[in-house]
Amino acid sequence: MSLLEVKGVVKRFGGLVAVNDVSFSMDEGERVGLIGPNGAGKTTLFNLISGYYRPDKGRIFFDGRDITGRKPYEITKLGVGRTFQIVKPLSNLTVLDNVAIGALLRHPDVNEARKRAEEVLKLTGLYEKRNMRAGSLNLPEKKRLELSRALATEPKLLLLDEVVAGLNPSEVDELLKLLREINESGVTILMVEHVMRAVMNISERIIVMDYGVKIAEGTPQEIASDPRVIEAYLGREEL
Amino acid sequence: MLQFIKEGLRDRNGQYFAIVAAVMLVAPLIFWKLDLPFAANAMLLCLMFSIMAMAWNLLEGYTGQLSFGHAVFFGVGAYTTMILMLYYRVTPWVGIFVGGLVAALVGLALGVPLFRLRSHWFALATIAVGEIFKLIFISWDYVGGSAGLQSPIVPEEQKLYYLQYAGSYVYIYLALGLLGLELLIMYPLVKSRIGYYLQAIREDEDAAMSLGINPFKYKMVAMFFSALFTGIGGGIYTVRFRFVDPFAVFDLISVSVYITIAGILGGIYSFIGPIVGSFVFVPISEYVRVYIVSRFPRFYGLHVFVLGVILLAISLLAPEGIMGWLEKKGYLRKREETGEVRKE
Amino acid sequence: MIGLDYVANAVVSGILIGSVYSLVGMGLALIWGIMDVINFAQGDYMMLGAFVTYWAFTLAGVDPLLSVPLSFLVTFALGVLTQRVVIERVLDAPMVSQITATFAVLLMIRYGAEAAFGPYTKRIYVTYADVIYRFGTISLQLPRLIAFFVSLGVAVAFYVFLKTTYTGVALRAVSQNRMAAYLMGINVRKMYWIAFGIGVGISAVGGTLVATFLPIHPEMGGFYALIAFIVVVFGGFGSVFGAYISGIIIGVTESVSALFISPSLKDVVAFLLFIAIILVKPTGLFGTEQR
Numbered sequence: 001m002s003l004l005e006v007k008g009v010v011k012r013f014g015g016l017v018a019v020n021d022v023s024f025s026m027d028e029g030e031r032v033g034l035i036g037p038n039g040a041g042k043t044t045l046f047n048l049i050s051g052y053y054r055p056d057k058g059r060i061f062f063d064g065r066d067i068t069g070r071k072p073y074e075i076t077k078l079g080v081g082r083t084f085q086i087v088k089p090l091s092n093l094t095v096l097d098n099v100a101i102g103a104l105l106r107h108p109d110v111n112e113a114r115k116r117a118e119e120v121l122k123l124t125g126l127y128e129k130r131n132m133r134a135g136s137l138n139l140p141e142k143k144r145l146e147l148s149r150a151l152a153t154e155p156k157l158l159l160l161d162e163v164v165a166g167l168n169p170s171e172v173d174e175l176l177k178l179l180r181e182i183n184e185s186g187v188t189i190l191m192v193e194h195v196m197r198a199v200m201n202i203s204e205r206i207i208v209m210d211y212g213v214k215i216a217e218g219t220p221q222e223i224a225s226d227p228r229v230i231e232a233y234l235g236r237e238e239l
Numbered sequence: 240m241l242q243f244i245k246e247g248l249r250d251r252n253g254q255y256f257a258i259v260a261a262v263m264l265v266a267p268l269i270f271w272k273l274d275l276p277f278a279a280n281a282m283l284l285c286l287m288f289s290i291m292a293m294a295w296n297l298l299e300g301y302t303g304q305l306s307f308g309h310a311v312f313f314g315v316g317a318y319t320t321m322i323l324m325l326y327y328r329v330t331p332w333v334g335i336f337v338g339g340l341v342a343a344l345v346g347l348a349l350g351v352p353l354f355r356l357r358s359h360w361f362a363l364a365t366i367a368v369g370e371i372f373k374l375i376f377i378s379w380d381y382v383g384g385s386a387g388l389q390s391p392i393v394p395e396e397q398k399l400y401y402l403q404y405a406g407s408y409v410y411i412y413l414a415l416g417l418l419g420l421e422l423l424i425m426y427p428l429v430k431s432r433i434g435y436y437l438q439a440i441r442e443d444e445d446a447a448m449s450l451g452i453n454p455f456k457y458k459m460v461a462m463f464f465s466a467l468f469t470g471i472g473g474g475i476y477t478v479r480f481r482f483v484d485p486f487a488v489f490d491l492i493s494v495s496v497y498i499t500i501a502g503i504l505g506g507i508y509s510f511i512g513p514i515v516g517s518f519v520f521v522p523i524s525e526y527v528r529v530y531i532v533s534r535f536p537r538f539y540g541l542h543v544f545v546l547g548v549i550l551l552a553i554s555l556l557a558p559e560g561i562m563g564w565l566e567k568k569g570y571l572r573k574r575e576e577t578g579e580v581r582k583e
Numbered sequence: 584m585i586g587l588d589y590v591a592n593a594v595v596s597g598i599l600i601g602s603v604y605s606l607v608g609m610g611l612a613l614i615w616g617i618m619d620v621i622n623f624a625q626g627d628y629m630m631l632g633a634f635v636t637y638w639a640f641t642l643a644g645v646d647p648l649l650s651v652p653l654s655f656l657v658t659f660a661l662g663v664l665t666q667r668v669v670i671e672r673v674l675d676a677p678m679v680s681q682i683t684a685t686f687a688v689l690l691m692i693r694y695g696a697e698a699a700f701g702p703y704t705k706r707i708y709v710t711y712a713d714v715i716y717r718f719g720t721i722s723l724q725l726p727r728l729i730a731f732f733v734s735l736g737v738a739v740a741f742y743v744f745l746k747t748t749y750t751g752v753a754l755r756a757v758s759q760n761r762m763a764a765y766l767m768g769i770n771v772r773k774m775y776w777i778a779f780g781i782g783v784g785i786s787a788v789g790g791t792l793v794a795t796f797l798p799i800h801p802e803m804g805g806f807y808a809l810i811a812f813i814v815v816v817f818g819g820f821g822s823v824f825g826a827y828i829s830g831i832i833i834g835v836t837e838s839v840s841a842l843f844i845s846p847s848l849k850d851v852v853a854f855l856l857f858i859a860i861i862l863v864k865p866t867g868l869f870g871t872e873q874r
Contacts, residue, residue, distance in 0.1 A: 050449065072448035082449050090442035092508075101439045104432045105451040113432075153451055305682055352858045356816075359621040362682050363812050366623075370809055371854045378847050491805070496690070503683060540697030540801070547690025554684040555672055 002061075003028045003188050004157055009048055009058030011041075018044040020212040021058070026190060028156070031183050033203030033220075034192045037232060041212040042192045043085055046159050049190075050082045051075040063156065077105065081155030083146035085162045085192070091135030095126055098134045098145055102152030117152055124148040124178065140167050144175075151182065158182070160191040164198045176202050200224065208232065267411040279407040283479065285521045286414035287472050290421055292501040292513035294468035300507030301429060302461040303358060303441030308365030309469050310495040311349070311372045312342040314488035316470025318376070320477040321388050324401065331402045335417075335474030342470025343463045350462045354455055369491055376485035387484025390477075402478045410479045417475065418514075421468050428464065429510060437461055469498075492543055497524065500550055506560030515561055524549075588720035593838045599727040601834020602734035606789035607807050608814030608826035609738065610782040615820060616758040617778035620670060620681055624689035625786055626808030628658050630801060631692065632787025633794040634700060640707050647707060647795045651733065651788055658787035659780040666779040671772070689804075697801035704798045712796065730792035737788055738827050741781075745823075754778060786811070809850065813857040 002025040011019040019041045026032055034042050047053045049060055051072040059068045067075055076082075090098050099117035100110070107113040121127040124144050129137065134145060143163050150158060160179075164172050176198060183189050193199040199206065200220045208216040208223060210232040216223060223229055248254055270279040291309060298304045319338035323329035329337070353364050377385045393401045404410070428434060436457045439447040444454045477483055488494065497520070505516020524546060531542040557564050611625045622628075632654040639645035639653060665688055673684045714725035745751035756764040757774045765771050789807070793799065814833055818825030833853050840852040 052445070052448075071453070072445075073451050073453045076449060076451040084446070084449070088443045088446035088449075090439055090446060092442060093438060097435065097438075101435050101447075101452075102450045104435060108432050110430065110432060110435065149446075149450060299679065303678070305679055307686070352861050355861050358678050359615075359619075359682060360812075360816065360820075363621055363623065364816075367809050367812055367854060367857075370805065371851055374847065374851055378845055492690075496686075499683070499686075503679070507679065535698075537701075538698040539702045540694035543694035544691055544698055547687045547694065550683055550690065551669065551687035554676075554680045554687060555669070558676060558680040 005061040007059045009055040011044055011053055012056050017212050022214045024207055028188055031189045031204050033199040033206040036209035040209040046161055079156035081150035081153045082159040083150050083161050083163055087142040087146055089134035089142050089145055094131050095134050096130040099148045099152045102149040105153045120148050120152050157188045164193055164195045172198055267408045271408045276406050281522050283407040283411050285518045287475050288501050288517040288521050289514040290418050291469045291472040291498050292517050294465045295498045296502045296507055296513045297461050298465045301437040305362040306365040307495050308369040309498050310369045310489045312466040312469035313473040313494050315342040315345050316473025317477045317483045317488045320474040321483050325390055330400050331478045335471055338474040339467045339470035343467040346462045346466025350459050354458045373485050373489035390481045414475055417471055504553055504560050506562030509562035512560055512562040592721055593842050594835055595721050597835030597838030598831055599731045601831035602731045603789045603792050604810045604814055604834050605827040605830025606734050607786045607811040608830045609823050610786035611811045612815045612823045612826040614782035618775055623685040624692055625811055626804030627689055627692040628783035629786040629790035629807050630804040631658050632790030633799040636791040636794045637705055651791050654787045654791045655784040659784040662780040662783035663776045666776040700801055704800045706798045707794050726796040813853055817860055
């Protein structure tokens with residue numbers, strides 16, 4: 001049975017169709033990349049899955065349950081963790097508290113949650129900065145904080161929105177290694193990414209979107225040689 | 240228990256707390272011995288506003304929802320205590336708490352629509368709610384309309400039942416007890432999961448939701464306790480002054496704005512900031528009011544103008560209040576080290 | 584039983600007073616739309632407009648209608664001053680400082696005026712105050728009729744200003760995307776003070792109009808700020824023209840409901856309408872979902 005199933009979702013903003021009849025599914029334990037040019041509707045799709053937007057049409061199933069139109073916090077409780085492309089640190093709280101608040105979801109006791117948070121921070125490499133104000137971190141660190149916080153909610157499915165962007169090559173490799181570890185511990189990963197090297201490296205399967213529509217799906221090798229994908233990318237100036 | 244106190248006294252903050260508590264307990268006796276009714280009255284007001292500003296700050300400092308409408312809860316608490324006493328002969332020992340509960344229920348009812356508004360608009364809506372409550376009570380005969388309600392002087396043997404004593408001395412102990420109760424409830428609350436969740440909501444609601452937090456639910460929790468203790472503050476007002484009227488208890492300036500300034504002056508990112516703020520602001524504002532009204536009787540409203548200047552000065556110069564300033568100057572331990580939050 | 588002619592009268596007088604509510608609401612909506620700041624003192628600038636008119640009339644015999652530009656300019660200047668001295672300092676500050684700072688301005692204007700002018704109700708007696716026109720069963724008081732047309736004129740002029748002048752287009756650009764506007768070379772800070780000045784100036788014109796047929800008082804701003812707030816929420820927050828329409832709707836609601844309940848509770852009805860709106864459609868009547 002698939003862990004996530006997206007069936008024909010549509011999202012409109014006024015006259016613009018941001019996501020148009022997109023369907024795909026993910027099995028437990030998979031690593032799937034979601035790529036596409038700017039404005040292709042990737043982040044909108046994330047917001048639909050995680051409940052920040054309500055689809056105009058279509059249904060979304062997670063872990064056998066219909067989660068269409070459920071609130072973001074309900075979806076988090078069911079086991080979907082997410083990061084934000086535009087980072088949203090709880091700026092005036094410490095790094096540790098940011099992550100502890102995520103851990104409180106499964107560990108209502110504050111001390112227990114803080115302990116869990118410390119473990120997560122050791123894993124993600126932010127432990128040394130645990131007592132800093134989250135707002136004073138630099139951007140790559142904030143991205144890692146996003147990841148730490150989502151991990152602390154102990155998700156079955158992790159939605160990562162451009163966590164690699166802005167990192168230097170060695171940091172990218174480090175983070176990819178971490179994501180593999182997380183994945184091997186049983187967490188399914190769906191990631192939006194612009195850094196091709198990263199997404200091609202880590203994904204078992206890739207979904208390509210353009211103008212709100214899913215235009216291709218397959219292994220990294222298949223995608224790299226798909227003429228529609230090449231056109232979607234090379235047909236534009238920006239990439 | 241003894242062990243707990245011993246351990247508490249080993250901590251520096253615990254020692255400060257013990258000293259302040261001792262001073263508070265002895266002060267009314269001194270005021271009474273030296274016959275200083277004004278000082279006693281000022282202390283009572285400070286305590287009343289401490290209770291309310293701390294309650295207010297659960298919504299503002301912790302949850303990020305600024306209210307200019309706490310007069311609503313103050314007024315509802317005051318009226319409930321009065322009506323129970325006057326119409327149903329219920330002792331205020333009970334009535335004060337019922338008043339708090341009724342205020343809390345009103346808070347929950349208001350929270351349903353108001354928490355749909357973004358922060359600025361929430362603040363503006365709370366002003367509107369205050370004015371609306373005043374209008375309703377003015378034209379509501381059951382609660383005495385614009386004339387308000389007054390409780391009669393009771394004979395000696397009923398003084399304890401109706402909590403009726405001359406001067407402010409006895410009420411200071413009442414207020415101290417209630418402030419103590421509030422600390423006992425609020426401190427564990429803000430240190431618990433709920434406290435963390437409230438702060439997450441203050442910082443970023445979208446991020447909070449991604450961590451499994453239902454912002455509306457926790458705002459309602461904050462509203463409940465905030466309104467509860469503000470209503471209790473209203474009950475103290477009723478027993479002390481034996482008179483409630485809509486213009487006094489639902490007043491934007493002398494209730495809601497006083498609470499707000501006390502909270503902000505003390506420091507909204509500190510747990511005890513609002514208490515510090517109340518003890519600094521209330522005496523100053525009372526002095527300014529009395530001084531200006533007696534010195535410049537022709538310039539009615541001048542003292543509120545001065546309040547405006549004070550509020551503007553805090554907003555521009557020291558938005559973190561006294562506690563934030565003390566911390567910056569290094570007189571207090573940094574909140575990072577104590578596990579509490581810090582706001583830039 | 585309330586006759587139809589009473590209702591018709593109430594509707595008409597609601598439209599007339601509503602057009603004044605619209606002006607106060609438009610000012611608030613403009614400032615919010617451009618700057619993301621709520622001016623808590625909005626009603627108090629309106630009060631200043633009313634008092635400018637009162638003093639011009641009382642001291643120099645200036646007809647209230649001639650003082651429309653005067654009260655606009657005086658409050659415009661005060662608004663720019665407020666923007667420069669107070670608002671600009673808190674634009675990047677935490678939300679709480681923004682709110683408390685503009686609220687402090689409210690206290691200073693309202694009670695400064697009270698200290699200066701005295702806590703008394705004042706009234707202007709113009710010669711045409713009691714001229715009444717009758718159309719069938721509907722009777723119209725001339726000053727209220729004038730107020731309606733002046734308000735309409737101000738709204739139209741403002742619309743033309745936004746659509747045709749460079750400043751107007753720049754203002755709209757800032758309200759849609761501050762960063763993009765900045766990158767296009769628009770002086771955003773200048774737009775802020777223009778917006779704040781015009782925002783309070785428009786409301787002050789409302790004050791001038793009210794002064795021709797209602798008593799004025801230093802604390803009157805509290806009531807009108809409340810109405811303006813309901814108007815703006817109703818009209819869809821930053822929407823200036825939504826505010827104009829909803830001002831009239833609120834005016835009619837109040838004046839019709841005053842037929843059925845105690846007139847002192849008519850503001851309660853407007854408020855209940857407001858609660859209903861935020862429960863049913865939190866983005867306001869003319870607002871849309873934002874991406």
